[in-house]
Amino acid sequence: xxxxxxxxxxxxxxxxxxxxxxxxxxxxxxxxxxxxxxxxxxxxxxxxxxxxxxxxxxxxxxxxxxxxxxxxxxxxxxxxxxxxxxxxxxxxxxxxxxxxxxxxxxxxxxxxxxxxxxxxxxxxxxxxxxxxxxxxxxxxxxxxxxxxxxxxxxxxxxxxxxxxxxxxxxxxxxxxxxxxxxxxxxxxxxxxxxxxxxxxxxxxxxxxxxxxxxxxxxxxxxxxxxxxxxxxxxxxxxxxxxxxxxxxxxxxxxxxxxxxxxxxxxxxxxxxxxxxxxxxxxxxxxxxxxxxxxxxxxxxxxxxxxxxxxxxxxxxxxxxxxxxx
Amino acid sequence: xxxxxxxxxxxxxxxxxxxxxxxxxxxxxxxxxxxxxxxxxxxxxxxxxxxxxxxxxxxxxxxxxxxxxxxxxxxxxxxxxxxxxxxxxxxxxxxxxxxxxxxxxxxxxxxxxxxxxxxxxxxxxxxxxxxxxxxxxxxxxxxxxxxxxxxxxxxxxxxxxxxxxxxxxxxxxxxxxxxxxxxxxxxxxxxxxxxxxxxxxxxxxxxxxxxxxxxxxxxxxxxxxxxxxxxxxxxxxxxxxxxxxxxxxxxxxxxxxxxxxxxxxxxxxxxxxxxxxxxxxxxxxxxxxxxxxxxxxxxxx
Amino acid sequence: xxxxxxxxxxxxxxxxxxxxxxxxxxxxxxxxxxxxxxxxxxxxxxxxxxxxxxxxxxxxxxxxxxxxxxxxxxxxxxxxxxxxxxxxxxxxxxxxxxxxxxxxxxxxxxxxxxxxxxxxxxxxxxxxxxxxxxxxxxxxxxxxxxxxxxxxxxxxxxxxxxxxxxxxxxxxxxxxxxxxxxxxxxxxxxxxxxxxxxxxxxxxxxxxxxxxxxxxxxxxxxxxxxxxxxxxxxxxxxxxxxxxxxxxxxxxxxxxxxxxxxxxxxxxxxxxxxxxxxxxxxxxxxxxxxxxxxxxxxxxxxxxxx
Numbered sequence: 013x014x015x016x017x018x019x020x021x022x023x024x025x026x027x028x029x030x031x032x033x034x035x036x037x038x039x040x041x042x043x044x045x046x047x048x049x050x051x052x053x054x055x056x057x058x059x060x061x062x063x064x065x066x067x068x069x070x071x072x073x074x075x076x077x078x079x080x081x082x083x084x085x086x087x088x089x090x091x092x093x094x095x096x097x098x099x100x101x102x103x104x105x106x107x108x109x110x111x112x113x114x115x116x117x118x119x120x121x122x123x124x125x126x127x128x129x130x131x132x133x134x135x136x137x138x139x140x141x142x143x144x145x146x147x148x149x150x151x152x153x154x155x156x157x158x159x160x161x162x163x164x165x166x167x168x169x170x171x172x173x174x175x176x177x178x179x180x181x182x183x184x185x186x187x188x189x190x191x192x193x194x195x196x197x198x199x200x201x202x203x204x205x206x207x208x209x210x211x212x213x214x215x216x217x218x219x220x221x222x223x224x225x226x227x228x229x230x231x232x233x234x235x236x237x238x239x240x241x242x243x244x245x246x247x248x249x250x251x252x253x254x255x256x257x258x259x260x261x262x263x264x265x266x267x268x269x270x271x272x273x274x275x276x277x278x279x280x281x282x283x284x285x286x287x288x289x290x291x292x293x294x295x296x297x298x299x300x301x302x303x304x305x306x307x308x309x310x311x312x313x314x315x316x317x318x319x320x321x322x323x324x325x326x327x328x329x330x331x332x333x334x335x336x337x
Numbered sequence: 338x339x340x341x342x343x344x345x346x347x348x349x350x351x352x353x354x355x356x357x358x359x360x361x362x363x364x365x366x367x368x369x370x371x372x373x374x375x376x377x378x379x380x381x382x383x384x385x386x387x388x389x390x391x392x393x394x395x396x397x398x399x400x401x402x403x404x405x406x407x408x409x410x411x412x413x414x415x416x417x418x419x420x421x422x423x424x425x426x427x428x429x430x431x432x433x434x435x436x437x438x439x440x441x442x443x444x445x446x447x448x449x450x451x452x453x454x455x456x457x458x459x460x461x462x463x464x465x466x467x468x469x470x471x472x473x474x475x476x477x478x479x480x481x482x483x484x485x486x487x488x489x490x491x492x493x494x495x496x497x498x499x500x501x502x503x504x505x506x507x508x509x510x511x512x513x514x515x516x517x518x519x520x521x522x523x524x525x526x527x528x529x530x531x532x533x534x535x536x537x538x539x540x541x542x543x544x545x546x547x548x549x550x551x552x553x554x555x556x557x558x559x560x561x562x563x564x565x566x567x568x569x570x571x572x573x574x575x576x577x578x579x580x581x582x583x584x585x586x587x588x589x590x591x592x593x594x595x596x597x598x599x600x601x602x603x604x605x606x607x608x609x610x611x612x613x614x615x616x617x618x619x620x621x622x623x624x625x626x627x628x629x630x631x632x633x634x635x636x637x638x
Numbered sequence: 639x640x641x642x643x644x645x646x647x648x649x650x651x652x653x654x655x656x657x658x659x660x661x662x663x664x665x666x667x668x669x670x671x672x673x674x675x676x677x678x679x680x681x682x683x684x685x686x687x688x689x690x691x692x693x694x695x696x697x698x699x700x701x702x703x704x705x706x707x708x709x710x711x712x713x714x715x716x717x718x719x720x721x722x723x724x725x726x727x728x729x730x731x732x733x734x735x736x737x738x739x740x741x742x743x744x745x746x747x748x749x750x751x752x753x754x755x756x757x758x759x760x761x762x763x764x765x766x767x768x769x770x771x772x773x774x775x776x777x778x779x780x781x782x783x784x785x786x787x788x789x790x791x792x793x794x795x796x797x798x799x800x801x802x803x804x805x806x807x808x809x810x811x812x813x814x815x816x817x818x819x820x821x822x823x824x825x826x827x828x829x830x831x832x833x834x835x836x837x838x839x840x841x842x843x844x845x846x847x848x849x850x851x852x853x854x855x856x857x858x859x860x861x862x863x864x865x866x867x868x869x870x871x872x873x874x875x876x877x878x879x880x881x882x883x884x885x886x887x888x889x890x891x892x893x894x895x896x897x898x899x900x901x902x903x904x905x906x907x908x909x910x911x912x913x914x915x916x917x918x919x920x921x922x923x924x925x926x927x928x929x930x931x932x933x934x935x936x937x938x939x940x941x942x943x944x
Contacts, residue, residue, distance in 0.1 A: 073846055101851060104846070105847060110844075112844055118844045119841055119844075121863070122862050123858075131848060132848045132850075135848070135849065135851070135854070167938045472652075476653055479926075480660075480918070481877055481918065483884055484880065484884065484918050487903060487911070489664070568780045571780055572782060576884070576885065576903065577903065595786060598794065599789075599801065606787065614775075614780075614783075617779075617780075621774070621777060
């Protein structure tokens with residue numbers, strides 16, 4: 013493992029423009045991230061904070077209304093933004109893979125599991141049918157699915173949710189990617205299955221030296237799985253750093269509120285704190301810092317100027333004027 | 338792909354007064370042309386006596402098969418030509434609008450009322466009422482509409498009013514099915530449950546809570562059915578079991594027109610057809626637009 | 639799968655029985671059936687004889703049983719006009735109608751599905767707009783009018799195609815086009831919207847995320863899924879075609895069962911009308927059954943339903 017970052021985002025911005033050009037939604041606003049091989053980065057935020065758009069921006073698979081409007085995106089030293097569609101296609105699924113949230117919806121109901129798992133292998137590595145089938149079988153085994161040979165012939169609707177998500181994981185790992193982006197992979201699973209699945213991901217990571225981006229709104233998972241975390245709000249990364257640091261000494265009030273809102277055993281009933289207000293409309297953000305209308309510690313400067321990324325300690329940054337004091 | 342805007346979506350307005358919902362419709366995409374066409378047709382139908390230049394049912398044999406005014410042999414007397422008995426085509430078209438409108442609207446309303454009522458009863462009561470009504474509906478639906486209509490017309494004999502009843506009897510099932518489905522899901526909604534808990538009588542619940550909510554679907558269905566009914570009526574008249582002669586129905590005009598077809602008397606075929614197309618097109622466009630505006634859930638209709 | 643087929647079969651059989659019952663009742667209930675079932679110009683004695691034959695003085699139930707028995711035996715009465723058993727007449731005309739329906743359905747699918755797919759894949763483009771106009775027109779123009787216009791154009795003006803009868807491939811062209819036109823538009827519309835929905839689904843998204851070539855994403859993942867509702871509609875439309883064929887066959891004097899109904903009502907030949915209606919209904923039920931089963935073959939989720 014070299015020390016060169018595997019994935020680098022440098023002030024990446026993705027905007028959605030309505031058909032008539034009237035509304036511009038800054039779904040991803042100047043996001044900078046670094047990811048090294050073997051590392052797990054957690055991306056945390058509420059729904060609508062831009063996490064999924066960020067993931068799709070990395071994969072350069074945005075809907076027609078969205079466009080990457082600025083910034084840099086580098087993977088293994090290569091500039092992804094300069095790639096042609098056909099080159100990007102060879103990267104997707106093969107070198108960078110992604111898992112979506114709902115496994116039932118992610119799998120095509122009309123094709124067998126075997127077919128869908130073998131597909132990336134057949135397309136990217138031009139393996140023949142039989143070879144791909146063998147690969148599919150060993151992939152299912154690797155994700156700990158019992159009786160893999162039989163499963164190959166079955167259809168998605170015949171399996172449980174946990175198994176389906178493992179299959180989606182098998183698909184993602186099929187061509188041994190360097191980076192895996194997991195977009196809320198456990199959100200639709202039962203709690204008992206979640207732990208098993210997370211363990212599976214960790215094992216896969218260790219075995220293959222994967223860099224993992226774990227998108228979630230569940231801080232508990234972040235605490236268990238991730239090495240570093242980036243907190244997103246209204247399309248921006250408002251705080252980022254090593255997991256320990258962020259959990260022990262969060263700087264941004266939003267991060268603090270998120271961590272406070274995790275219920276813990278032993279807390280009295282009064283301890284349940286919530287964050288007032290609603291996330292902003294991304295098409296008409298408030299002036300200055302986008303969090304200030306809800307921030308309990310906002311002051312004048314927050315309302316006037318949007319803060320840039322301020323370094324608190326090396327590796328720990330926050331977009332908050334409180335950090336500048 | 339949804340835009341990742343964080344604005345919370347408004348809760349679906351349940352039980353909103355129909356009128357204020359109608360007022361909220363006045364936005365872009367308003368189907369002006371279809372509505373204008375329909376209004377023109379309604380106007381023409383209503384004031385046919387004043388607009389039509391000639392008597393539609395009487396013709397003079399010396400004037401038969403005259404072409405439209407702009408073709409050699411035509412005259413300004415008969416703008417759109419005459420038919421095989423010398424009747425003025427334009428006048429027949431104008432009076433035909435009345436026939437189509439009356440038959441079309443009445444049949445649609447009749448089918449709608451019957452179908453909605455049965456749909457509500459079927460959906461709300463469930464049990465054997467539902468089973469019976471649904472079995473009848475399925476059987477009815479097994480018989481294609483036109484075939485069934487022809488059968489009924491053969492039995493009871495054609496007349497303008499019989500046609501309306503027949504069309505209503507054939508098409509109510511379309512409503513019943515859809516409305517029943519809606520009622521089934523409305524039944525489970527909280528405001529109905531509240532009404533039951535509050536002790537409202539079944540009729541009251543059906544009238545005050547269920548009916549307003551299915552009205553949207555019923556109206557959309559009605560506009561969509563209008564086109565179908567008109568085409569069916571035209572087909573029935575064309576076959577000779579619809580509106581009986583000498584009343585001017587567009588379908589009848591097409592049947593008459595066929596007689597002159599091989600001789601090249603194109604105006605007898607083209608103009609009535611164009612009228613039918615205009616009416617059906619407008620009804621369909623209006624129905625599509627209403628469907629989108631009143632209830633996006635009805636996409637699958 | 640077997641249980642599924644059996645259930646559907648049972649259901650179809652039930653509907654068949656109900657259908658015959660409905661037709662039977664309608665004739666009896668709306669007036670004196672002898673008026674319909676006796677030849678025009680029959681004498682008093684004939685009418686009385688018929689009344690006795692039909693057993694109109696007996697209860698409905700008994701009458702229905704004998705009615706049903708006759709049907710099962712294949713006895714639908716004799717045509718007044720042709721003086722042959724109606725069933726014979728019907729069966730001799732049926733192949734022509736099937737041919738026409740097959741041609742029309744093939745036409746509607748061959749035109750409708752590809753244009754729908756193109757409209758969806760190139761959504762909001764020129765193709766899409768052209769498609770929308772086509773579907774609007776297609777859905778609003780009555781088939782028999784299309785037929786009349788075709789005759790006007792291709793037979794009267796151009797003299798290329800025969801305007802009536804059957805017998806050669808040339809004869810089929812215009813009727814098939816007229817019959818299939820409306821359905822081509824309907825199929826196009828549904829294919830387009832179904833395709834659009836599928837293209838926005840999660841599994842298509844995942845297929846793209848897997849790095850599959852776009853052509854594969856569309857032809858494999860999107861196509862089959864998008865086709866399901868279209869197939870259902872095509873099945874339903876096959877049934878509707880029976881309807882529309884009545885007028886189209888009349889326009890083109892195509893010797894099928896549609897034309898048979900027309901002759902029946904023109905010549906006041908009620909046995910023909912009654913039998914044709916009954917048979918058409920039965921055909922509809924059978925076709926629906928077949929379509930349901932085909933549906934289960936294509937979509938594996940249906941097979942495993944209780």
